[in-house]
Amino acid sequence: MNEQLLLLFQQWRDPLLLGLQVLLIVLIAYVLQQLVVRGLARLGRRYPLPPELLLPLRSGIRWLIIGGALIMVLERFGVSATVLWTALSGFVAVAAVAFFAIWSVLSNLLCAVLILTVGPFRLGDLVELVESFEKPIVKGRVIDINLLYTTLEETSESGTGAIVQVPNSLFFQKVVRRWRGTDIQASNHSTHE
Secondary structure (H helix, E strand, O other), X not given: OHHHHHHHHHHHHHHHHHHHHHHHHHHHHHHHHHHHHHHHHHHHHHXXXXXXXXXXXXXXXXXXXXXXXXXXXXXXXXXXHHHHHHHHHHHHHHHHHHHHHHHHHHHHHHHHHHHHHHOOOOOOOEEEEEEEOOEEEEEEEEEEEXXXXXXXXXXXXXXXXXXXXXXXXXXXOOEEEEEOHHHHHHHHHHHHO
């Protein structure tokens, strides 16, 4: 009978030890989290700190403690922290690149809405994007405004102009000179007469 109990104990020793370690990690994380919350509450009562500062600080520390406890628990199950860190950093890098790509598209979409609603220029207007007052980037007549680009027909003295697609967000990042299309047509008619 003693041999059977000893055998049973040896079989369950490692899983029980693992369970106790996990339970201890979770318990320590919970106690640490409670201590931090109480400490921040006491700090907020002692000094006149705004809740807008304490709430994100408390949430950030809470997630840091939970993340650390999760990594420690996963290490107990044999998952390497290095593998987790590599996977997480790879995911964050891909997410950052995707966010940047989406952000430029969303920026152009928002700027298109602003161009169409606020009306800094219209179809037929002559616009010039300027880096500084001495350095023009592009100048042309607006022939199309879509959700991503504003299409300009460059003006040249020879009469042939290239078609240029300018991202809509650029109109809110640079200085824009504008001549109304009606003003240009009126001045052209007066010079031909």
